[in-house]
């Protein structure tokens with residue numbers, strides 16, 4: 001019998017390799033982003049059409065390639081990242097196999113444009129199914145742009161196997177999250193079908209996480225930090241009360257590479273032991289830095305699993321450092337899971353954009369007025385009643401000291417101008433000292449009300465301009481949230497029960513949040529078809545406001561349909577605070593202005609409203625100087 005073995009032609013070998021490297025559009029995204037990072041880019045743009053099925057384009061401002069390298073980059077086992085087997089143990093790059101571009105070019109239409117800084121012109125190469133269609137000089141900025149079109153065009157079985165656009169896009173976004181979280185000092189943008197989905201400026205690690213997962217994330221995070229000879233651990237864990245029923249936000253990075261590890265996940269869960277409800281999963285964003293020699297990332301073709309040299313020690317250290325953070329930031333003791341059914345679901349903000357409050361301004365409405373005139377807190381006590389005085393005690397007098405920290409954070413994070421949602425702010429630490437029982441004297445800062453809309457006051461470095469409506473929203477929101485979750489609200493008993501009429505559907509909606517409403521201070525009589533009898537209302541509201549408040553709440557419940565638990569509580573607090581916060585156009589007495597400023601800075605997250613709008617802006621003396 002004659003010899004039958006032959007070497008596979010390159011394009012067939014590449015197609016086979018592609019089966020391993022490219023499972024779906026998201027795999028291409030990962031490889032291209034990683035190549036851009038390896039090329040030292042500081043700005044990387046990802047452009048996707050139809051969930052990557054028609055186009056995946058990555059544009060970077062990195063090193064670019066020479067003419068020869070551009071051509072060579074599509075050869076299999078062509079890499080600039082390792083030269084010898086030993087280099088595998090000193091890896092500081094994402095890629096090293098030299099397979100990605102060859103594989104991608106075997107199963108798609110690829111257009112590469114690249115230019116190095118020192119070159120006058122760049123190179124453009126078009127490849128279809130491993131075949132070079134054209135190579136010419138082109139005009140292009142420094143860096144590389146790779147477009148991958150019609151993925152799997154020559155493997156119909158694989159193309160048909162792709163999931164719906166929604167699913168494939170989800171995978172791409174997951175990959176984008178992982179890569180961008182591991183590289184916060186690179187600016188990333190992402191577009192899908194022409195619209196921007198992410199715009200992530202260069203920032204610190206915490207801001208990057210907040211920018212990805214939404215402003216609300218900031219208050220959930222507790223920092224983790226540990227340095228030993230074996231490993232440096234940094235990053236954040238989610239507070240136990242925000243733990244999710246689904247494993248959503250769980251990320252390990254080793255030397256800035258996303259990895260999966262059941263073993264380390266177990267270590268995190270062990271640290272949370274006793275703090276979580278059944279079946280709840282904590283969020284975590286943990287960054288481990290180890291000696292590249294002590295790990296083997298060669299174990300899996302898509303490189304999400306790695307082998308550690310000293311797994312047991314790592315496990316123990318991770319568990320200990322998380323336990324330490326949970327203790328240090330005093331996250332554990334406030335929880336009472338048996339009583340608090342509203343804590344089982346976290347905020348659900350992923351993917352949602354902030355809603356603009358649609359409140360009409362009632363210019364004659366003045367919640368402070370009544371107290372002054374009537375001098376009694378009964379009936380229409382409004383927010384200036386009990387809540388005002390009780391808050392006054394709690395709020396820190398010398399918030400200016402608090403603000404100093406905030407302020408320096410802001411200036412060090414210049415690139416995200418005005419994006420207060422991303423201001424780094426260790427809320428747990430700060431509030432810890434604020435709510436100590438010893439009554440500090442409320443600080444007296446000169447305040448001034450501008451146009452019945454803004455409160456102006458000074459800080460060391462210049463001035464702060466507080467938006468009164470937004471600030472009050474934040475203050476009320478946090479108070480309500482506390483009251484609902486701790487069931488500690490004070491209720492005002494109504495002399496004459498209030499009867500309000502609602503449709504059946506509206507009453508159904510109210511019933512779903514009845515328990516939380518009661519925790520804010522509402523006392524319901526009967527919820528009969530068509531009518532609701534109310535015998536007590538929250539101390540922060542007045543009788544007059546109740547009908548409008550409940551109507552607004554029903555509207556918000558209809559719009560947002562929170563699943564259960566915490567997202568309901570959050571919606572409730574957001575809705576009510578929006579309804580009753582003091583409006584623009586209301587004149588505030590000087591002590592009311594001070595209350596507002598002090599209480600705002602005593603908040604866990606003073607910089608933004610519950611709907612992610614900035615509550616204040618600052619103007620430094622430097623900025624003022626520049627204007628003269």
Ligand code: ADP
Nearest residue numbers: 035039073079080095096097098099100101144
């Ligand atoms: P690997 O990343 O494993 O080296 P790839 O097939 O992904 O293999 O890339 C091959 C080579 O092409 C890389 O080693 C690198 O030299 C070059 N390259 C790929 N993408 C870029 C890019 N965006 N900028 C500069 N060089 C690149």
Ligand code: MG
Nearest residue numbers: 031035095100
């Ligand atoms: Mg690569």
